[in-house]
Amino acid sequence: MPELVVENIKKSFHGTAVLEDVNFTVADGEFFTLLGPSGCGKSTTLSCVAGLETPDSGTIRVGDQVFFDGTRRSTVPPEGRNLGLVFQSYALWPHMTVADNLALPLKLRKVTKGEQRRLIDDALTKVDMAHLRDRYPHQLSGGQQQRVALARGIVYSPGVLLLDEPLSNLDAKMRDQARVWLKDLQREVGITTVYVTHDQVEAMSLSDRIAVFMHGRLQQVGTPTEIYETPATPEVAGFIGRCNLLEGRVGATEGGAVQVELGETGQHLRVAGACSAGSSATVGLRSERITLTDRADAPHDGAVNVLRARIEQCSYTGARFEYELSIGDVRVHAESPVRHTDGEINLIIRPDDCLLFPAQV
Numbered sequence: 133m134p135e136l137v138v139e140n141i142k143k144s145f146h147g148t149a150v151l152e153d154v155n156f157t158v159a160d161g162e163f164f165t166l167l168g169p170s171g172c173g174k175s176t177t178l179s180c181v182a183g184l185e186t187p188d189s190g191t192i193r194v195g196d197q198v199f200f201d202g203t204r205r206s207t208v209p210p211e212g213r214n215l216g217l218v219f220q221s222y223a224l225w226p227h228m229t230v231a232d233n234l235a236l237p238l239k240l241r242k243v244t245k246g247e248q249r250r251l252i253d254d255a256l257t258k259v260d261m262a263h264l265r266d267r268y269p270h271q272l273s274g275g276q277q278q279r280v281a282l283a284r285g286i287v288y289s290p291g292v293l294l295l296d297e298p299l300s301n302l303d304a305k306m307r308d309q310a311r312v313w314l315k316d317l318q319r320e321v322g323i324t325t326v327y328v329t330h331d332q333v334e335a336m337s338l339s340d341r342i343a344v345f346m347h348g349r350l351q352q353v354g355t356p357t358e359i360y361e362t363p364a365t366p367e368v369a370g371f372i373g374r375c376n377l378l379e380g381r382v383g384a385t386e387g388g389a390v391q392v393e394l395g396e397t398g399q400h401l402r403v404a405g406a407c408s409a410g411s412s413a414t415v416g417l418r419s420e421r422i423t424l425t426d427r428a429d430a431p432h433d434g435a436v437n438v439l440r441a442r443i444e445q446c447s448y449t450g451a452r453f454e455y456e457l458s459i460g461d462v463r464v465h466a467e468s469p470v471r472h473t474d475g476e477i478n479l480i481i482r483p484d485d486c487l488l489f490p491a492q493v
């Protein structure tokens with residue numbers, strides 16, 4: 133299957149810009165996720181690809197087939213794009229059985245009766261729903277309805293599958309299970325997929341690559357590892373996982389590392405990276421990369437940072453303890469498998485575990 137290319141898409145509603153120069157390419161068979169907070173423009177982007185919204189400018193194409201060309205003002209209607217669409221609401225027809233819901237898009241495509249039966253059986257088998265083909269939607273659980281909606285999205289072998297928050301109506305446990313089988317299904321069918329979610333765990337576990345959206349702009353496109361380990365901006369670091377964003381001033385710089393003074397705390401962090409002395413910087417510090425120790429003989433050899441902090445709060449979450457700490461007036465969130473009760477504690481932080489974001493000038 134050819135790749136999906138979205139180039140320089142802009143879109144505004146009533147004079148307010150919602151998408152600003154959105155660019156990405158989804159490769160054949162790739163699971164590509166649009167991730168970002170509510171209102172950042174993910175669904176609008178997906179709707180532009182589906183043809184449900186018309187961009188103000190830009191280009192959208194799949195291989196040689198141009199869906200939208202802003203220069204020529206040419207647009208292909210949704211039904212001409214051969215895309216599979218699944219929404220959060222499932223949108224199954226309540227008066228039709230499971231099999232009839234799947235037959236509808238095939239009838240519209242003038243597929244013969246015999247071929248319809250074969251394709252419906254095949255799609256329902258893929259989502260493990262063949263035995264419930266004669267039920268009506270109200271006789272199915274939420275998870276089963278969502279499987280039927282997915283089967284309907286793939287039954288006519290679309291070129292690209294577009295999924296808008298398809299798991300968000302499921303409870304937490306079912307969502308975990310659905311993630312696993314959805315990934316299996318996508319691999320088995322090998323279909324190019326664009327997935328919209330605001331759930332970073334879902335995005336990280338399902339995707340080959342993620343595009344992180346903020347305020348209608350793409351902040352970063354990368355693999356889950358790239359997005360987590362080398363976020364492009366403090367906003368991306370803060371949105372993916374639990375990341376402390378500490379403001380500071382760069383002091384001494386030496387051999388691939390800089391010292392960042394943490395506000396007025398009198399303490400500093402040695403951080404891998406480069407930044408000019410005297411400038412401002414933000415240090416990203418992931419909660420799980422901080423080691424807590426109440427040992428007084430924590431290493432002070434300069435290879436690791438040792439910061440002194442006060443425990444403000446400790447909460448037990450089952451798998452670990454979560455800590456709210458303070459270093460002077462700087463607040464830090466940390467996690468540890470161990471319970472510490474002392475009022476003061478040492479934080480051990482490797483310079484390589486710190487993310488350095490020089491201030492934008």
Ligand SMILES: Nc1ncnc2c1ncn2[C@@H]1O[C@H](COP(=O)(O)OP(=O)(O)OP(=O)(O)O)[C@@H](O)[C@H]1O
Nearest residue numbers: 145146150168169170171172173174175176177330
């Ligand atoms: N038809 C519309 N008319 C006016 N404004 C709209 C319309 N559709 C979306 N918007 C606005 O565009 C912005 C982006 O909306 P969009 O639905 O794309 O965000 P999203 O990232 O998908 O959010 P969510 O995760 O909450 O669905 C929002 O501010 C929204 O209010």
